[in-house]
Every structure is written in structure tokens, then in C-alpha cells.
Amino acid sequence: xxxxxxxxxxxxxxxxxxxxxxxxxxxxxxxxxxxxxxxxxxxxxxxxxxxxxxxxxxxxxxxxxxxxxxxxxxxxxx
Amino acid sequence: xxxxxxxxxxxxxxxxxxxxxxxxxxxxxxxxxxxxxxxxxxxxxxxxxxxxxxxxxxxxxxxxxxxxxxxxxxxxxxxxxxxxxxxxxxxxxxxxxxxxxxxxxxxxxxxxxxxxxxxxxxxxxxxxxxxxxxxxxxxx
Numbered sequence: 001x002x003x004x005x006x007x008x009x010x011x012x013x014x015x016x017x018x019x020x021x022x023x024x025x026x027x028x029x030x031x032x033x034x035x036x037x038x039x040x041x042x043x044x045x046x047x048x049x050x051x052x053x054x055x056x057x058x059x060x061x062x063x064x065x066x067x068x069x070x071x072x073x074x075x076x077x078x
Numbered sequence: 079x080x081x082x083x084x085x086x087x088x089x090x091x092x093x094x095x096x097x098x099x100x101x102x103x104x105x106x107x108x109x110x111x112x113x114x115x116x117x118x119x120x121x122x123x124x125x126x127x128x129x130x131x132x133x134x135x136x137x138x139x140x141x142x143x144x145x146x147x148x149x150x151x152x153x154x155x156x157x158x159x160x161x162x163x164x165x166x167x168x169x170x171x172x173x174x175x176x177x178x179x180x181x182x183x184x185x186x187x188x189x190x191x192x193x194x195x196x197x198x199x200x201x202x203x204x205x206x207x208x209x210x211x212x213x214x215x216x217x218x
Binding site: 050055058061069 | 087088102103104105106107108118121123124126135136137138139144164165166167169171177179180191193201202209
């Protein structure tokens, strides 16, 4: 792993079109700005892991397990 | 010219060329970037996002507004975009959930899974909670 020391306001450039900026450091927290092409997904790691788990769980669903759902408004008061 | 997929779940499916949906950023944890939407019946509460690259890869999606009256997406999707949420199934209906935290936004043949910053956008929101509550209210 490449380890780089940066101060607030300083940037790191990844390739041609990704720029990571250290916006602010406060105690244990660093605010990071990321400019990247729209097609490049950027996630906080724990969210990415969680979304990955949900996507994989969805991909494992058996169509037969999905219940019939009454059409919207059917039998409802509204 | 339409393509066909031999879906492991649904058998042979004809896919019109203009119904392909490209996900340039992919979907986290899934190894496919081109999908199509399959509705098994008109007015079905679920549609399937089916890979055009992997006949065994498909995930059920739901319209979040049909199940979650307070659903909000921030940042707001582009006008005219379709918004879906992935569904996690279970043996018990009470344990079905939808991922409101990472909806799938589709517009003009391009799909993207976005992070929903709206407050209360749960990763595993009970899918049938509102329908069950409405049914219980009606029975009471």
C-alpha cells in the first residue's frame, strides 16, 4: 500500500480523472472530497460491503418465494 | 434483432435490443453490467433485473413507493427515471426486506445503484410492514 501524508487542502491524483482532496481534519475525523467520473462508483467501505451483501441476497431469491401482492388501492380505504 | 437468454429461472426469454440496460458502474458484488427488466405479469409487484451476460443472474426489484409511503430518494433522481429497490426474500413474509439505502435508478437505458442519503433509508426495511398494517386495520 502506498502511504502518503497530506495536509488539509492538499490533493492526490489517481490516473487521469480521479482527484482525492483532504478537505478538513478534525480530531479523529478526516473529511475527504472525491472527484471521479460518474460511472465510477464511490462508496464508504462499510456501505459497499452492506450493499454487496443485499445485492447477493437478492440475486439468490427464488421466484416462487415471492408472494402475490394485491394491486395498489385494492381493498384499501384511500 | 432481439437477443435471447436461457434464464435458469425463467427459461428462454426474448429481449428486444432497446430494452437492454447498461450499468457502467456495475452492481456491488455482482459480476454483470448489462441487464434487462422482466415483468412476469402485468401489475406484478415485482420485476426482475436479469443479466444479459449471465443466465443465472437475476434479482427481484420492487417499486419502493408501492410498499413505503414515506419513501424518499436523496439526491433526487433525474426526471423520468425509474426507481427500484432490491428485495431480500425469507421464509416468513415479515422477514422480507427491501434495500432503501441503495436504490437502483434507471433512465434512458442506463442504470445506476445509488446511495440514498434520505433519513430513514434502511438497508433492510421490512417490505410488507405497511401492507400488513393496512390489512390489520381493515380487519379491525
